[in-house]
Amino acid sequence: GAGVSQTPSNKVTEKGKYVELRCDPISGHTALYWYRQSLGQGPEFLIYFQGTGAADDSGLPNDRFFAVRPEGSVSTLKIQRTERGDSAVYLCASRSGSTDTQYFGPGTRLTVL
Amino acid sequence: KQEVTQIPAALSVPEGENLVLNCSFTDSAIYNLQWFRQDPGKGLTSLLLIQSSQREQTSGRLNASLDKSSGRSTLYIAASQPGDSATYLCAVKASGGYNKLIFGAGTRLAVHP
Numbered sequence: 001g002a003g004v005s006q007t008p009s010n011k012v013t014e015k016g017k018y019v020e021l022r023c024d025p026i027s028g029h030t031a032l033y034w035y036r037q038s039l040g041q042g043p044e045f046l047i048y049f050q051g052t053g054a055a056d057d058s059g060l061p062n063d064r065f066f067a068v069r070p071e072g073s074v075s076t077l078k079i080q081r082t083e084r085g086d087s088a089v090y091l092c093a094s095r096s097g098s099t100d101t102q103y104f105g106p107g108t109r110l111t112v113l
Numbered sequence: 114k115q116e117v118t119q120i121p122a123a124l125s126v127p128e129g130e131n132l133v134l135n136c137s138f139t140d141s142a143i144y145n146l147q148w149f150r151q152d153p154g155k156g157l158t159s160l161l162l163i164q165s166s167q168r169e170q171t172s173g174r175l176n177a178s179l180d181k182s183s184g185r186s187t188l189y190i191a192a193s194q195p196g197d198s199a200t201y202l203c204a205v206k207a208s209g210g211y212n213k214l215i216f217g218a219g220t221r222l223a224v225h226p
Contacts, residue, residue, distance in 0.1 A: 004156070031212065042117070042202050042216030043157070056212060091156060100145055100164075100206065102214065104156035 002026070004105035006092050012111045013082055021077040021108045025094030032075050033093040033102060034067055043091050049075060082112045115140045117205055119217035126224055132190040134220045136203035141181050144208040148177050148188050151200045151219070160201075161188070165208065193224045 005024045013019050025032050030051055035043035045059040049069045057067075064082075069075040079086055089109050093102040116139045126132060136146070145164045149157040161170045161177040163186070169178040176189040186203060200221045204214040 033213070035214075035216075040218065042204070042218050043214075045213035045215070048212050050212075059213065093157075101147070101159050101162055103159070104149075106154070106156045 004092055004094050004103055006090075006105040006108050008108060009106065010109045010111075012113065014113050015082060015084060017082050017112075019079050019082055019110065021079075021090050021110070023075045023077070023092030023094075023105060025073060025075070025092070026096075026103055027073075029094035029096050029103075030072070031095040031097070031102075032069060033095070034075070034077050035091040035093065037089045037091055037107070039088075046077070046090075079110075082110075084112050086110060087112045115143075115205060115207060115215045117203060117215050117217040119201075119203060119220050121220060122218065123221040124223070126193060126222075128193060128195060128224055128226050130193050130224075132193055132222070134188040134190070134201050134203075134222070136186040136188070136217055138184045138186075138205050138215075140207070141184050142208045143181060144206045146177075146179055146186050146203060146205050147214070148175075148186075149202040149204065151202060157202065190222075193222075195224050195226055197224050198222055 007022045032049040034046040037043040048056040052072045064080045067077045089107040091107045093104045120135045147162045148160045163179040174191040200219040202219040204216045
């Protein structure tokens with residue numbers, strides 16, 4: 001079946017604006033993760049959903065970042081009052097309940113001017 | 114706090130060489146360790162997953178070993194090919210019910226004909 005998809009693939013915004021990044025996980029995967037990857041670095045964990053609830057949001061850098069997964073499938077990462085330091089690739093991953101392997105999407109490249 | 118380090122940061126080799134990529138982690142209380150491949154502008158693809166109770170895993174020309182007590186893992190690539198050119202990332206999942214992956218910064222591999 002289809003893999004993890006993320007939209008948009010690229011997003012350019014101005015400092016101070018609000019952005020939403022979308023993740024469509026693999027059908028049936030109950031676990032969903034958001035990571036952020038800066039240039040030359042490995043991905044850094046942001047938030048983990050099990051079903052509809054955020055089971056671990058310890059990686060969110062501050063209260064400008066928020067994520068939802070209202071029906072237990074699609075998730076949206078929301079960033080308010082964007083700053084230039086938010087520029088990065090935002091990766092989404094999903095996992096079924098019966099395996100440890102996380103399947104990653106292609107990412108959304110966010111550029112804040 | 115768990116930290117993951119990968120050495121070398123970059124590697125350029127001629128086709129046909131056997132390679133060893135290194136990964137070290139500071140806290141031996143891990144649940145599993147994964148090696149991923151990332152192509153430019155793409156998401157991550159899981160290559161091998163080693164559970165904490167295992168010593169190694171093999172897939173085709175790839176072999177990953179794990180020495181949990183010393184906090185080390187190696188990824189061995191046999192008979193390298195230009196198509197192996199990518200960034201290789203290792204990630205650990207902590208034991209104790211934590212679901213997030215902690216990544217190293219990766220090794221950028223270039224295999225030239």
